[in-house]
Amino acid sequence: MRSIFHIPLRDYPITRKLTLIMVTVTTVVLIMTVLGFMVYQVYHGRKVVRAEISTLAKVMGTNCEASLVFNDAQSAKDALGGLNTAESVLFACVYGAQDSPFACYRREGKGAGASSFPSFPQKSTSGELDTFFSEITEGIPYVDDYLDVVEEIRFDGERIGRIWIRSDYRQLEKSFTEQLIITAIFLLAACGFSFLLAKRFQGIITAPILHLSRSMKTVGDQKDYALRVDKFSRDELGELYDGFNNMLEQIADRDRELEDHRINLQGEVDSRTADLTRANRELEETISMLSKAKDDAEAANRAKSQFLANMSHEIRTPMNGVLGMTELLMATELSERQRHLAETVQQSGKSLLGLINDILDFSKIEAKALTLAKVKVNLRSLVEETMEMFSTTAHAKGLELACFVDPNVPVAVWGDPDRIRQILINLMGNAVKFTFDGEVVFRLWVKTIADGKCILRMEVTDTGIGIPKDKLDAIFDPFSQVDESMSRKHGGTGLGLAITRQLASMMGAGLVVESVYGKGSTFSFSLELEIAGELKRPDDPWRGCLSGTKILLVEDNRSSREIISYYLSLWKVNLVVAETGKEALAILRSARKENGPFDIALIDEVMPTMNGFALARQIRSEPDLAATCLVGLTSVGVTNDHQEQDMPFDSELNKPIRASSMLNCLLSIVEKKQTTISLDRKPSVDVPSRIKTDARILLVEDNEINREFAQSALEILGCKADFAHNGKDALTAIQERAYDLIFMDCQMPEMDGYEATEKIRQLEAHGDGHKKGIPIVALTAHAMRGDENRCKAAGMNDYLSKPFTVDQLKVILEKYLGSDDDETVAPSKPDGVSTEERFIGDTDAVLEESVLEQYKVFDAVGKKDFLPSMINKFFDRVPQQIQLLRDALCQNDTETVHRIAHSLKSNGGMLGATRFSKACLALEEETHKELQPLTPGERQNYEKMIDTIENAFEIVKDELTRFLSRSR
Numbered sequence: 001m002r003s004i005f006h007i008p009l010r011d012y013p014i015t016r017k018l019t020l021i022m023v024t025v026t027t028v029v030l031i032m033t034v035l036g037f038m039v040y041q042v043y044h045g046r047k048v049v050r051a052e053i054s055t056l057a058k059v060m061g062t063n064c065e066a067s068l069v070f071n072d073a074q075s076a077k078d079a080l081g082g083l084n085t086a087e088s089v090l091f092a093c094v095y096g097a098q099d100s101p102f103a104c105y106r107r108e109g110k111g112a113g114a115s116s117f118p119s120f121p122q123k124s125t126s127g128e129l130d131t132f133f134s135e136i137t138e139g140i141p142y143v144d145d146y147l148d149v150v151e152e153i154r155f156d157g158e159r160i161g162r163i164w165i166r167s168d169y170r171q172l173e174k175s176f177t178e179q180l181i182i183t184a185i186f187l188l189a190a191c192g193f194s195f196l197l198a199k200r201f202q203g204i205i206t207a208p209i210l211h212l213s214r215s216m217k218t219v220g221d222q223k224d225y226a227l228r229v230d231k232f233s234r235d236e237l238g239e240l241y242d243g244f245n246n247m248l249e250q251i252a253d254r255d256r257e258l259e260d261h262r263i264n265l266q267g268e269v270d271s272r273t274a275d276l277t278r279a280n281r282e283l284e285e286t287i288s289m290l291s292k293a294k295d296d297a298e299a300a301n302r303a304k305s306q307f308l309a310n311m312s313h314e315i316r317t318p319m320n321g322v323l324g325m326t327e328l329l330m331a332t333e334l335s336e337r338q339r340h341l342a343e344t345v346q347q348s349g350k351s352l353l354g355l356i357n358d359i360l361d362f363s364k365i366e367a368k369a370l371t372l373a374k375v376k377v378n379l380r381s382l383v384e385e386t387m388e389m390f391s392t393t394a395h396a397k398g399l400e401l402a403c404f405v406d407p408n409v410p411v412a413v414w415g416d417p418d419r420i421r422q423i424l425i426n427l428m429g430n431a432v433k434f435t436f437d438g439e440v441v442f443r444l445w446v447k448t449i450a451d452g453k454c455i456l457r458m459e460v461t462d463t464g465i466g467i468p469k470d471k472l473d474a475i476f477d478p479f480s481q482v483d484e485s486m487s488r489k490h491g492g493t494g495l496g497l498a499i500t501r502q503l504a505s506m507m508g509a510g511l512v513v514e515s516v517y518g519k520g521s522t523f524s525f526s527l528e529l530e531i532a533g534e535l536k537r538p539d540d541p542w543r544g545c546l547s548g549t550k551i552l553l554v555e556d557n558r559s560s561r562e563i564i565s566y567y568l569s570l571w572k573v574n575l576v577v578a579e580t581g582k583e584a585l586a587i588l589r590s591a592r593k594e595n596g597p598f599d600i601a602l603i604d605e606v607m608p609t610m611n612g613f614a615l616a617r618q619i620r621s622e623p624d625l626a627a628t629c630l631v632g633l634t635s636v637g638v639t640n641d642h643q644e645q646d647m648p649f650d651s652e653l654n655k656p657i658r659a660s661s662m663l664n665c666l667l668s669i670v671e672k673k674q675t676t677i678s679l680d681r682k683p684s685v686d687v688p689s690r691i692k693t694d695a696r697i698l699l700v701e702d703n704e705i706n707r708e709f710a711q712s713a714l715e716i717l718g719c720k721a722d723f724a725h726n727g728k729d730a731l732t733a734i735q736e737r738a739y740d741l742i743f744m745d746c747q748m749p750e751m752d753g754y755e756a757t758e759k760i761r762q763l764e765a766h767g768d769g770h771k772k773g774i775p776i777v778a779l780t781a782h783a784m785r786g787d788e789n790r791c792k793a794a795g796m797n798d799y800l801s802k803p804f805t806v807d808q809l810k811v812i813l814e815k816y817l818g819s820d821d822d823e824t825v826a827p828s829k830p831d832g833v834s835t836e837e838r839f840i841g842d843t844d845a846v847l848e849e850s851v852l853e854q855y856k857v858f859d860a861v862g863k864k865d866f867l868p869s870m871i872n873k874f875f876d877r878v879p880q881q882i883q884l885l886r887d888a889l890c891q892n893d894t895e896t897v898h899r900i901a902h903s904l905k906s907n908g909g910m911l912g913a914t915r916f917s918k919a920c921l922a923l924e925e926e927t928h929k930e931l932q933p934l935t936p937g938e939r940q941n942y943e944k945m946i947d948t949i950e951n952a953f954e955i956v957k958d959e960l961t962r963f964l965s966r967s968r
């Protein structure tokens with residue numbers, strides 16, 4: 001319904017809608033009225049007819065009364081004949097007392113309708129006629145075509161007969177039909193008329209609406225808010241007009257306001273823009289001033305730091321002289337006063353040197369000139385050695401010094417040992433300096449080990465003066481101290497922690513402090529370090545090695561007790577702990593009686609009440625206890641109250657206790673023989689027993705410095721080598737002699753290492769009497785990832801990237817020249833062979849001293865002059881080579897330029913001259929791709945690069961000279 005009527009109607013014009021509504025309403029009302037009237041007419045008409053026929057029946061009955069009484073059927077028939085005037089009566093029948101038809105009337109002619117006549121009932125009994133009459137009179141009065149009326153005929157109150165009249169309704173219906181037609185015609189006329197009227201009068205409503213609508217359209221189209229509509233009336237439509245006009249008025253007002261505002265705004269915007277432009281200009285000027293000021297400040301800062309660094313360097317050299325001379329002076333015969341003066345000079349000199357070193361480090365860090373080395377570090381040794389440095393001072397102050405190194409700490413990690421040591425020295429130095437009673441404990445333990453990395457936590461705890469809460473942050477600021485008077489007394493610059501924190505953060509660690517004022521402090525940091533080589537735990541083989549040995553530990557200090565107990569528990573010792581001498585004696589005595597004596601007693605020499613010596617002497621004096629071996633835990637620097645001859649201990653261990661020393665000591669006692677066990681795989685330069693020292697080695701190397709280094713390193717390792725200067729010489733050499741191992745430089749004149757190796761492999765393949773599969777190890781200064789593959793493709797077995805260390809060389813020798821009886825499987829990849837991290841790292845240091853540190857191994861075998869001679873050769877060679885570079889460039893010989901740059905890079909790398917090597921690498925890479933002839937631009941570029949190399953050389957030359965003078 002809705003979709004049929006509602007939607008189309010909704011879009012009709014309002015005039016049509018109104019007309020339609022009016023016509024529809026009128027029509028519906030008329031139809032309803034007419035229908036009501038017609039229904040009434042039918043109902044009423046029938047009612048009247050019924051009443052009339054009933055009256056007629058009664059009258060006829062009365063008329064036939066006499067006829068029935070006198071049984072005169074004819075007169076009754078005549079009387080019935082009068083019904084002829086009543087047009088609707090179809091027939092009538094009078095029944096006698098016995099309900100037999102007495103007289104009948106039947107309409108004749110038009111309208112009689114034969115079918116309308118029922119046959120007269122011939123009933124034998126009055127009961128049957130009753131039933132018949134009741135049936136015909138109860139017909140439906142408005143639906144049936146006929147009306148049957150039966151009336152009784154009475155005489156003296158007694159029924160003497162009945163009259164039955166049937167009337168025809170169809171007459172009535174005919175007149176109704178006529179009425180209906182006429183009414184319908186009128187209805188139509190009325191609808192038409194109402195349409196005309198509606199059409200005419202809807203204008204009263206629609207005209208103002210349409211007018212308003214048109215006006216709105218005009219306003220909308222023309223945006224003419226000045227337009228007003230004239231009101232037609234004062235009704236709601238009139239109000240609508242007023243509302244509309246009012247609205248237009250408001251819009252016009254708003255427009256005016258907007259316009260005014262716009263005009264003002266424009267002005268405001270213009271003025272603001274001008275302000276902003278001015279402010280912007282000022283800001284830009286300020287920024288540029290600030291940026292210049294920042295650059296100036298940074299430059300000044302750099303200059304200051306550089307100046308400080310230079311000055312520190314310059315001062316350090318004479319300071320070394322002063323200290324050295326003072327030491328020499330003190331070694332001579334001096335009077336008491338002179339010695340005192342000399343000692344004061346030495347003390348002051350040392351303080352000054354410390355200060356200078358701090359300033360140098362600090363300025364280096366500030367100038368971002370400090371780079372971290374990445375070398376193999378044995379952390380356990382580093383820590384233990386550092387702790388030992390403090391034992392004298394700490395014990396002299398009566399402090400307990402304990403050191404715990406987690407047995408899980410990997411044997412070797414990659415890191416900068418000097419800087420790690422510096423951090424530890426600083427923290428330990430402070431802890432010892434600011435503690436006057438109690439203990440200083442260092443702990444190193446492994447937090448995690450995974451994916452070739454480990455996180456190690458280091459912690460220095462003391463029971464010293466502590467730091468006030470409000471100073472906890474400030475102590476890390478440079479030159480800041482909690483109590484300057486104390487620092488004056490004990491020395492210190494206030495730079496130590498600033499440097500330490502910076503160093504720790506360069507290693508990715510955050511240095512934190514926790515302290516309770518008056519009670520003590522804990523400084524700690526966590527370092528993430530790469531594990532060098534395979535993950536080996538140093539003391540794995542020793543776990544449980546003292547299983548069952550009965551040991552008594554007598555130690556009054558809790559930390560030391562815990563640390564020593566922990567180590568002993570790893571070796572599965574049967575341990576009992578005592579805190580005092582008295583307690584120890586009681587335990588020893590009762591053990592003797594109950595379950596046998598202790599094998600060993602570890603006794604702290606410094607204890608209150610009964611010290612270690614007194615206890616030991618007491619034990620010695622009791623024959624029952626004499627079987628127990630006594631080991632004294634001695635604090636270096638504490639005056640012992642014993643003479644060498646009445647030494648009550650079988651052996652002594654220095655505090656802080658090293659796990660390895662303790663194990664050695666205990667094992668030697670247990671096995672009753674001296675067994676030395678090293679817990680650590682020290683970077684040793686001993687001739688490794690596993691290398692066949694009579695092996696024949698060929699070293700193919702064109703660069704004199706590199707050759708000399710390799711030769712000396714091989715000598716240290718007990719090997720000798722023949723030399724070849726290039727690939728061609730090497731080929732000749734191997735034809736003359738069978739070699740066990742060849743070290744092959746890759747870049748060489750005439751025939752490079754790759755080609756030489758390929759040729760050697762070809763010769764081997766032809767089987768011309770050559771030894772097959774000689775191991776060839778590349779010596780490459782490329783140190784790029786990918787070099788390894790190139791070497792392997794050429795047929796080389798391994799590679800050693802320059803600069804290499806003696807240790808790395810040793811690993812290679814062990815791998816290829818391991819003695820036949822050597823069961824040890826050589827590592828498949830040389831452990832730590834590649835030093836590429838150092839070479840291609842981000843560092844741009846002029847001189848990486850850590851590289852030079854590695855030459856110390858030569859000192860150890862009496863070749864103290866080796867490094868100076870290498871450096872001098874470097875000094876001699878580089879200027880010549882730079883001249884050759886320039887000559888080659890003049891002749892457009894980029895190949896020679898490339899080769900010399902490569903060789904210089906390698907020499908620089910050997911001596912830690914990283915910046916110089918990088919400058920050479922840049923030229924090497926640049927000339928690698930060049931084809932002749934050179935363009936003027938390229939030539940200029942190369943000349944600049946050679947200048948850079950020359951400059952870098954001059955700078956590193958100074959640094960190396962200083963290094964030499966320092967280390968002399």
Ligand code: ADP
Binds near residue numbers: 426464466467481483
């Ligand atoms: P300094 O060379 O004076 O020791 P540091 O930077 O190493 O300089 O330390 C700064 C200050 O922090 C010290 O002067 C001291 O006041 C305080 N401090 C450092 N370590 C400790 C500690 N373990 N116990 C108490 N105070 C400490």
